[in-house]
Amino acid sequence: MDRQPSPAIDTQDLNLWYGTFQALFDVNLKIKSGLITSLIGPSGCGKTTFLRCINRINERLGYVRTTGSIEVLGHDIYAPEVELIQVRKLVGMVFQRPNPLPLSIRENILFGFRTHNAGKKITKSDEDQIVEDALKRVLLWDTVSSRLHHSATHLSxxxxxxxxxxxxxxxxxxxxxxxxPCSALDPRATEAVEELIWELRGDFTILIVTHNMAQARRASDECIFMLLGKVIEHGLTEDVFISPEHKETADYIEGRYG
Amino acid sequence: MFTATELNIRNQKIERRVKLLFLLMTILLVIPVILILGVLVYEGGPLISVDFLLTDPKDGMTAGGIFPALVGTIWLVIVALLVSVPIGVAAALYLSEYARDNWLTRVINLAIINLAGVPSIVHALFGVGAFVLFFGFGTSILAASLTLAVMTLPVVIVSTREALQAVPQAFREACWNMGATRWQTIRHVVLPNSVSGILTGVILEVSRTAGETAPIMFTGAAFFLPFLPQTVLDQTMAMSLHLFVVSTQVPGVPEQLPFSVALVLIAIVLTMNSISIAFRIYLRGKKKW
Structure with missing residues (x-):
């Protein structure tokens, strides 16, 4: 943690309103590249809202207004010339409930790729390679390689x-x-997915919203605590959990409110 | 300790009575259907044969078959579908997948609801004014089908929207988050998963189109034509109007004939509905969630 690479996500005075309700207040965060950062805080504190700003999926709701800026890899994603599709390509999202498309396993893997490479000639063997690489990366290849054409919605x-x-x-x-990402899963599956997330550490900057204190503690490098739309504390996970700077953080971590 | 109190017993009595009342109402609903079908089959059934379906009316429509009317109805339905399905599905896609909830969308929704509530005779007069006279299609299949299309558009739009909204939002979010455009999302995920519902609406529209009389009376359907239509600019006979004619306009029609015509018309509609149900079951089976 000695070297200070430029942050993957850098927000400046980010404010967000849903209609007249302000959900985020002056969020200034630098999220380090290649690490896992967890976002904790009681329900309604703005964690998910913040997360959804980073690939601009919030805007789909017409009544959302934001001020301030978010830079991803040094580029302002709210700049006027930004193409939303390119933002979503660079910033992927995983939801609370697994939402595979009602297509085969293979088609699910290729969906995004085809979307971004429409019109290009892609050979079947290239596609096979893409599917295999992606599934191997998430430790799923061995279990599903024999049934790539089965519906993804029948998986566990x-x-x-x-x-x-x-x-x-x-x-x-x-x-x-x-x-x-694990709240719909049982403890054993949670463990497996956490292991996978840890596997991906280094290659991707990962930001996880979680309600599970133990998960934040064991599966993240840095931790951000939010309360009522404000960032209260941001630091190394062990510091936040062992010696939090703010009383609110300590109270939340100890379960005095949630 | 767990025995029924007086209040429990009274509630149970009320419960039984309410249930009985609702059951009676439900049975009341079925009675007309059974009666109509029963009378039609009893009165009109004996006259029906392949010949009846495939020959022209004879002797001032007091004898012979219904072939031109049958063919005419098929023409009218097909042309009406060709117009209303693309427009209706596109409009529903816009309203459900693209439009934001603002005053314009609300005005459009209100217009659709109102369109559905316009009496068919008013549609007929609109058809005469717009298609027959203004666009100069004359009384023709085209004018009649366009009138029918306008009349059934709300059915297509509403049922298509319902089908689209039955596709879980999570699928769309998944697509958008992978950078798919709305159209890519619709094309690859939303439409394949709502096609059964859309078809159901379309087939409902077919039944309605086949049965309507007023909208085609002044716009394209003829009293009697000894030949089949060759193009969409020809007039045609139609089952629904033919039924009206043989029931009320022509003297000396044998008593059973109108029943037989009605029976064929209902059979067409019921067949359509059965196909739609079968199709829906088939497509449901293919659904993957």
Whole structure:
């Protein structure tokens, strides 16, 4: 942690309103490249809202207004010339409930890739390679390689969630946003997905929203604590958990409110 | 300790009565259907044969078959579908996948609801004014089908929207987050998963189109034509109007004939509905969630 590479995500005075309700207040965060950062805080504190700003999926709701800036890899994603599709390509998202498309496993992996390479000639063997690479990367290849043409919705939840991560990889994202990626999973599956996330550490900047204190503690490098739309504390996970600077953080971590 | 109190017993009584009442109402609903079908089959059934379906009316429509009317109805339905399905599905896609909830969308929605509520005779007069006279199509299949299309558009739009909205939002979010455009999302995920619902709406529209009389009366359907239509600019006979004619306009029609015509018309509609149900079951089976 001695070297200080430029942050993968850098927000400046980010404010966000849903209609007249302000959900984020002056969020200034620098999220380090290649690490896993967890976002914790009670429900409604703005964690998910913040996450959804980073690939601009929030805007789909017409009544959302933001001020301030977010730079991803040094580029302002709210700049006027920005193409949304390119933002989403670089910043992938994994949801709370696994949401594989109602297509085969193979088609799920290729969906994003084809979307971004429409019109180009891609041979079947190239596609096979992409599918194999993505599935191997998420430790799913051995279990599903024999049934790539089966529907993805028949996989177990753990496998579905891994698939949802895998399908982001062929377009080579730099940032992976995960919104409570394990909350629909049982403890064993949670462990497996956490292991996978740890596996991906280094190659991707990963930002995880979680309600699970233990998960934040064991599976992240840095931790951000938010409360009522404000960032209260941001530091190394061990520091935040062992010696938090703010009383609110300590209270939350100890379970005095949630 | 767990025995029924007086209140429990009274509630149970009310419960039984309410249930009985609702059951009676439901049965009441089925009775007309059974009666109509029963009378039609009883009165009109004996006259029906392959010949009846495939020959022209004879002797001032008091005898012979219904072939030109049958063919005419098929023409009208097909042309009406060719117009209303693309427009209706596109409009539904816009409203459900693209439009934001603003005043314009609300005005459009209100217009659709109102369009659905316009009486068919008003549609007929609109058809005469717009298609027959203004666009100069004359009384023709085209004018009649366009009138029918306008009339059934709300059905297509509403049922298509319902089908689209039945596709889980999570699929769309997944696509958008992978950088798919709305159209790519629609093309690859939304439409394949809503096609069964859309078809159901289309087939509902077919039944309605086949049965309507007023909108085609002044716009393209003829009292009697001894030949089949060759192009969409010809007039045609139609089942629904033919039924009206043989029931009320022509003297000396045998008593059973109108029943037989009605039976064929209902059979067409019921066949359409059965196909739609079968199709839906087939496509449901292919759904992957």
């Amino acid at each position: 939840l753990e496998e579905q969630q891994k698939l949802c991560i895998a399908r982001l990889l062929p377009v080579k994202p730099a940032v992976l946003l995960m919104d409570e």
